[in-house]
Amino acid sequence: MKRIGILTGGGDCPGLNAVIRAVVRKAAQFNVEVVGIKNGWKGLIDCDTVNLTLNSVSGIITKGGTILGTSRTNPYKKADDLKKVFENYKDLELDALIAVGGEDTLGVANKLMKEKKGINIVGVPKTIDNDLNATDFTFGFDTAINVATEALDRLHTTAESHHRIMVVEVMGRHAGWIAIYSGLASGSDVILIPEVKIDLDEVCEILKKRHARGKSFSIVVVAEGAEFKAGQVVTKEEKLDAFGHVRLGGIGEILATEIEKRTKFETRVTVLGHIQRGGTPTAFDRVLGTRFGVKAMELVMDKKFGYMASLRGTEIVEVPIHDAVGTLKTVDIKFYELAKTFFG
Ligand code: F6P
Secondary structure (H helix, E strand, C coil): EEEEEECCCCCCCEEEEEEHHHHHHHHCCCEEEEEEEEECHHHHHHEEEEECCCCCCCCCCCCCCCCCCCCCCCCHCCCCHHHHHHHHHHCCCEEEEEECCCHHHHHHHHHHHCCCCCCCCCEEECCCCCCEECCCCCEEEHHHHHHHHHHHHHHHHHHHHCCCCCEEEEEECCCCHHHHHHHHHHHHEEECCCCCCCHHHHHHHHHHHHHEEEEEEEEEEEEEECCCCCCCCCCCEEECCCCCCCCCCCHHHHHHHHHHHHCCCCEEEECCCCCCCCCCCCCHHHHHHHHHHHHHHHHHHHHCCEEEEEEECEEEEEEEEHHHHCEEECCCHHHHHHEEEECC
């Protein structure tokens, strides 16, 4: 191993820079050169790179986002792009590539490895959604739930002063991890997740009961991917991205309108959006990203291609990338039952 590449793809998330830094620091111990590929798979198509040195990764552990940039480019959309990926990997004289990403980026990594055309890939799992299989947690999630929890705490005080219901829409795509963790941590009164269809009658009943016992305000957390019993996910637009995903968003507004209509309690809505993804990573995410980065570099040195760093309990282990993609890791119904203990 003389020269390796690293790219970050998909939605950015806090902790990506900790991974990049750890890879470069560990690579230096083995005298391996690291080439940063800019903007995810797009950078490998365009051959847009930057050399990463100890100095270029100095001081980045505290920074959110990714110094390499990212994109949602899927090289499998155009045959020509795929060809360029293979050509540029060769032209850059890379011995291996570390792909840091979620389901989409690692899905591409998995496919590329299966083509057996000489690209050696090691994966690192990232996403604020925590919906990636074969790892207990992804980095970025802890920061997202802390941001969401702080926002929910803040909304509690204004909800209480004005005797209002606050509906708070959080991210998470088709998994309710952000909603359930931030909802539980903030003591919210109703948590709605994509894994369990929304029963509006039940929600309103919980809120009315709570108000009847003297509480004049409530907090409802709703995951962007949650669906009504007789409905579908609410989307921002009809367009799909390069990986066939819809852009979720809007459920909070609809829910707030319905709750106000049915309960007659004044209701407001807050959509947390990309605030959950931006900014400085928590200490947990910095350390998890660092441990993943070191493990990825070790996997490269051991030529364990097609594998990904993963957190199992408190240990960092290796798992086939294949095991992480394909199906989503969603919230267990038992966990949701536990959360329901605190509804109302
Ligand atoms: O996957 C991370 C995520 O933040 C999701 O929670 C959200 O649905 C999506 O990305 C938003 O994507 P974009 O940044 O393209 O709007």
